[in-house]
Amino acid sequence: MDLGENMESERQNPPEQQPYASVLHWSTLAGFIALIITFVAYMLGWLPSYVPLEQLPHLWSLSTAEYLKATGTPIGWSWLFAMGKGDFASLLGIAILAGSSIACIAAIIPIYAKSRNTTYIVICLLEIAVLLVSASGIFSTH
């Protein structure tokens, strides 16, 4: 492949796209598998639920604030320490899916570093910071 072909290929598919796609594929797959397994365990009663399933039709029409007050459901990252309950375990897959962008962006920073693309390193770090701050619950209403 000569220099011209190389540049055209890079223009069509920049080098960071492939690793981003690979991490995205595996993290999304892991998220979906976790989502389905934990939800099946929750629905079939293999994992007991924190809020009994038969009570949910009386509770899901409440606002979030009212629901949390009525059920005493912990918020923030507390669910991670209550994985024995089906309703909290089901959040694991959701968290993996929501966190997959962080892993993907982190995976391409070394590629930008190699090409000394400072602008995109900064953009990647800012995006990761925004996602981490959002995940941390700093802006939480409670």
Added chain:
Amino acid sequence: MEPQDLAGSRRNLRFLFWLLPAALLLLAIPAEAAEAAAKTGATAWWVWPLALFVVCFFLGMIAVPAGVGGGVLFVPIVGSFFPFHLDFVRGAGLLVAMASALAAGPSLLKNGMANLRLAMPLALAASISSIGGAKMGLALPANVVQIALGVTILGIAALMISAKKSEFPHVARPDPLSQALGIHGMFHDAISGKNIPWQVHRTPAGLVLFLIIGFLGGLFGVGAGWANVPGLNLLMGVPLKVAAGTSSMILAMASSSATWYYLDNGAILPIIAVPSVIGMMIGARIGAHLLTVLKASIIRNMVIGILLFAGIRTLLKGLGIWI
């Protein structure tokens, strides 16, 4: 117009005439049946997630060929016809939009239909503002959000009716910011068999637009493919296919930040969110095949009809006229 074209149009119209009410019926039956059963006290809790799965399966089927994300159909329809509070519906809507975008991401990136250098700066703007939108959405009274959502959904339907598209927009000169960021690329157009180079303009205006789009996505939980694609295509001059692919990448990142906010605040109920995501994903796979048998324009018109219906219903529900 040639006689055979005219006959074809009439056939399409006739088909649409039957398809639209059938789709509305199919979407409403599970929810209405479950609601009716609830009134007689005979409903078991599992009827609702099952009805949600069925409805989302049909929504997924029509969302893909219509070129809209699932979230924009999910929130007004589930918010109008199911007994769940709008907080939980929006949380599930964001998850539906994010999951669909994440699943489509790898292949879009590998075949050059999505471009990360274009997506990253815009996604950063949208991610920041979507947290603000999510925060405001959970703080405002439900009826206020419902009214604003109804108006927005009707606006989206109007946008879908009126918006023009440009397959390969002409960008005479890229703007300095896009040049500094190295936003340009090339994609292989399978129809013409050619490699099409592209560049963008009006990047600063694009950043401002994506701040607004991210805010609305977080506020209503509807995702933002409906706004991303026209923004990239008509404002910034990105070829339509690259705009659609890159929109998914932006949506995945912006929805993630808002999803974290909803998750942190207890606004995601797995019993609502998970059947919705699974139903939508399975339906979307069948929807992709539907494209080969049905004209995309027919399904697009059907989705516009559903959006108008759901938008009016949402607005009237928010105003307390049709509870």
